[in-house]
Amino acid sequence: MDYVFYILAIWIVGSGLLAILQRNLVHCAVALIAFFAGIAGIFFSLHAEFLGAIQVVVYVGAIAVLILFAIMLTRHVTGEEEVSPFSRHAIWGWIASAAVLCVLLYSLDKQMFAISAEPSQITMLDIGNAMMQRYAVPFEVISLLLTAALVGAVVIALEEPRERK
């Protein structure tokens, strides 16, 4: 089992580095897809098949496709324009990634050594029950938030209908 983990870990780190170091935007996105697939592999190797499949459905099937679609709708579609990581606009990206890193480090510090070595079997039934009972309200709130975001995106994207005679 350890070999599987190490192979997947090399795969994930490699594709993650490719995703951030390449200049071509579409190449980055493709590397990101490989990265997501590697994470799904980790889930599968931990016998969390449900999470692994959801990882592929959500990240590869939806988010990566969304990213690719967004790239196609911009003028960066050829992927040849280069953006320097030290330009003026990139500062916000640096701040955001630093914030995410802080949150991850904090949670890692809290969680990492509390996890037992033996992964407990979590069935779909448990996940369903947790989502429909204990976490029903947060779940609904998040979906409401997403709906609001969607409506907002449509309002921003929608052009005013032209006056017709």
Place this chain on the structure above:
Amino acid sequence: MYEFFDQIIFKIGNVIIAVLTWLISLFATPPAWLPAVVWFVFKVVLIIATFPAIFAMTTWAERKILGRIQNRLGPNRVGPVGLFQPIADGIKTLTKEDIVPAIADKPIHTMAPVIAVVASFLVIAVLPIGRNMIGADLNIGVLFFFAAGSISEVSIFMAGWASRNKYSLLGGMRAIAQMVSYEIPFILSAVTVVMVVGSLSTSQIVSAQQLHLLVEDPEGLGDLLKRVVFHFYNNIGGWFVFQPWGFFGFVIFFTSSLAELNRSPFDLPEAESEIIAGHHTEYSGFKFALFALSEYISMIAVCGLASTLFLGGWNGPHLLPSWGWFFLKVFSLMFVMIWIRGTFPRLRADQLMGFAWKFLLPLSLINIFSAGLWYHIPSRAFGWLASALIMGGAYHFLSRGVVTRDIEKRIYRFA
């Protein structure tokens, strides 16, 4: 006799294991992991050998059937009734020069067909082809199917983008917009079955469609008739397609699967009269054949999932072995797909999107509700009726809603 044919693959596998064990035992003690590894390799080889062969015959059948529909002969030069045409095509594509456009993005251009083929073969693994015949009996089978299927969208995008051709890019964009839209009714229609069975495992979904009515007094001639009738009822009566939600779910699933597969009448991504061949315009030789392979394998797989979810999988009266029933259902559905291709004109882009979002999506949401109602009403007959009424009403009013202008009766004037 029936038992023998039903379990024939199983028996062949056991014979292989026995022969290998005997061969090894001549020199050393056979290792304990031998049967498991042999089974693993045997399954993989069987899937990789069988399904491309079916693909080859499907291309021939499709051309023959389309020819019949369009009043021409179809392939008839190579072999009897053109039966060896797929072999000739295979040799042709293998020997053709592989042309890659000079400005194409070479690594992604090369990777795209490979990913398409891998994604389509992954999906086959969770289909229960017959009794005890399943590549990998995952407890998340249906979810795995959709997960692996969603990878093919990425491959189409990669092909469309990396070719650096405007037609390819347009085809890729059309394909993604269409597949993302139709994926929702595609999955939601399968959710009804998952909900009623209470499991995502494909083998459990199949066994949930078997009925177990027993014959009380199995003696005498009258009872023989009774037994035959009961046998047919046990093996056919439980198919979900006979429930109202199952029927609508099946129709929604089948319709949106046509769009997922980019098949006619939803073949806008490769509309040859508009954008040449869409995302595989710039592919030649065997890369093009790989795209064709992945499309047809996905077609077989989607038909297989449709028959697993709604048509009882490999269940059927013992006139055919279980895998015979499975392939009979798959080939019937594929025939309907080819028939539709020969009959329906292509949709316009706005009709395509409107159909998915205004009609199929609400209908599949209401279908989930009606399946829940059916499940919770204790009386089966009443539940059937309630579910049928809801779905019938929803179908009626939603189809009114899609119509954007009044349809007048067309008056034909001849001369």
